[in-house]
Amino acid sequence: MRKIAVIGSTGSIGTQTLDVVMQHPEQFVIEGLAAGSNIDMFVQQVNAFRPKKASIGSKQLAEQVAPLLPADVELYYGEQGLIEVAAGTDADFVLSAIVGSAGLPPTLAAIAEGKTIGIANKETLVTAGHIVTELAKQKGVKLVPVDSEHSAIFQCLNGENLNEVDHITLTASGGAFRDLTRAQLQNVTLEDALKHPNWSMGAKLTIDSATMVNKGLEVIEAHWLFDLPYDKIKVLLHPESIIHSFVEYRDGSIIAQLGTPDMRVPIQYAMTYPARLASASKRLSLAEVGKLHFREMDEERFPCLRLAYECGKIGGTATTVFNAANEVAVARFMSRAIPFMQIETIIEEVLSKHIPVAKADLETIQAADRWARETAALL
Known part of the structure; x- marks a missing residue:
């Protein structure tokens, strides 16, 4: 037990x-x-x-x-x-x-x-x-x-040699606004942002999915979990959320993990690893699904993902500040103090004012986190 x-x-x-x-x-x-x-x-x-x-x-x-x-x-x-x-x-x-x-x-x-x-x-x-x-x-x-994407990569790497990985790809549903243009985002509401098309998640995570901050955080997390450089971590839009992520090896072979969008599956796997228990989750029928769709990620449409990659490559306190600024901006949006599009503006402005510290100790990280929150609250 x-x-x-x-x-x-x-x-x-x-x-x-x-x-x-x-x-x-x-x-x-x-x-x-x-x-x-x-x-x-x-x-x-x-x-x-x-x-x-x-x-x-x-x-x-x-x-x-x-x-x-x-x-x-x-x-x-x-x-x-x-x-x-x-x-x-x-x-x-x-x-x-x-x-x-x-x-x-x-x-x-x-x-x-x-x-x-x-x-x-x-x-x-x-x-x-x-x-x-x-x-x-x-x-x-x-x-x-535990995240479905990272659990998928974890499973696809099982028994494999990390040195033989060409790259990994995290799939993204695109969130509530995946089919809207930037012009159409100007007038979206909090209620609109909370309508995730595939997953049942908390409010903050659902909004992060709509801005693509969530995927940016997942890219940074993947870097640390799997010890991979950022140029080996890709993101692909996949509206159905059936392929949770995949790994391509240097011989061209691709191993993917598939399943219905149900977080209880990766949660249970994390709790029982390396064993697997029976699950009450709905089974995936590819015949029912019929088709799967994919689109290249547009970093102009989703600038927060670009910012996440930039911060990850800089390292140190850059990612700390990215996260802290986003948390404050999302909280302000959820309290209806700012419009949706201002979330990305706040993140970018806070980052522009920050001088990153490489290999920061915990005290420095906590100081950077506090500074970012204070700065984001005033923008």
């Missing part, structure tokens, strides 16, 4: 992870749960799974939920609570599914304790990839990808 801690338990990935646990109660036990502000769902989860430790976003929320939880559950809050749940239980697998750079401290703490990490929080590697991967190497910890 595998012991699991979930950071970000009330989010889209977190809830689907717990769904997998419920499908296989003989395989998994929940040791820790951490959530942000969704107290109703958090209370339900803690009472259903009775973890040893649980954490909520703030002291005020902790005081509010404490009377509603089992007496034997240790309750924490804030960043320290995330760290307790990630590193302070008997869990051998920690699913890092919290949104944003807040996932970095608990992930580092879990790695330091030697726990296998399921990486669903791409911002952790985008913000401090060199620190995370170096610590994982030192501790002998495996970083198992």
Whole structure:
């Protein structure tokens, strides 16, 4: 039986992870749960799974939920609570599914304790990839990808020699606005942006998909997960989201991973790797699908993807600032303070004001993150 801690338990990935646990109660036990502000769902989860430790976003929320939880559950809050749940239980697998750079401290703490990490929080590697991967190497910890694209590449590389890879290709659905011109994007609304055509995801991730920031973050994450240079990481528009990603080898052979758009499949694979369990997810019928479509990525249409590649190649704090500026810009868009197109404008302007620091330590990264957020909030 595998012991699991979930950071970000009330989010889209977190809830689907717990769904997998419920499908296989003989395989998994929940040791820790951490959530942000969704107290109703958090209370339900803690009472259903009775973890040893649980954490909520703030002291005020902790005081509010404490009377509603089992007496034997240790309750924490804030960043320290995330760290307790990630590193302070008997869990051998920690699913890092919290949104944003807040996932970095608990992930580092879990790695330091030697726990296998399921990486669903791409911002952790985008913000401090060199620190995370170096610590994982030192501790002998495996970083198992959960994102469907990275899980696909992970599976396509299984048993293969990385030196024989010509390139990898991450597929992109294109998000809610994939068929709109830049002129048509001028008047789109928050409600429009949240209508992802294929996947059921959280609000922030859905908006990142519409701007193509999400794919840019995935490119940077792939660089760190698979130790590949950026010129070996490509992106291809694939509206159906059936081929989740693929690897082309130097002999011209292409190995792809296919499946229906259901995040429970890569989540479960990460939790059981290298074994595979039966899944209740709908099976893929290529006869039903009939045709698959692909389009080259247009970086003029999706400038945030171009910015992500540029930041990745620069390295250091450039990717930290890219991520932080985007988080603030998306939050402002979600509060209806700015129009959709201003997200990319804010990111580019913040980057233009930043002087990157190569091989930055954690303190420098955190300072760059704070500066980027403060700057993005004023633009």
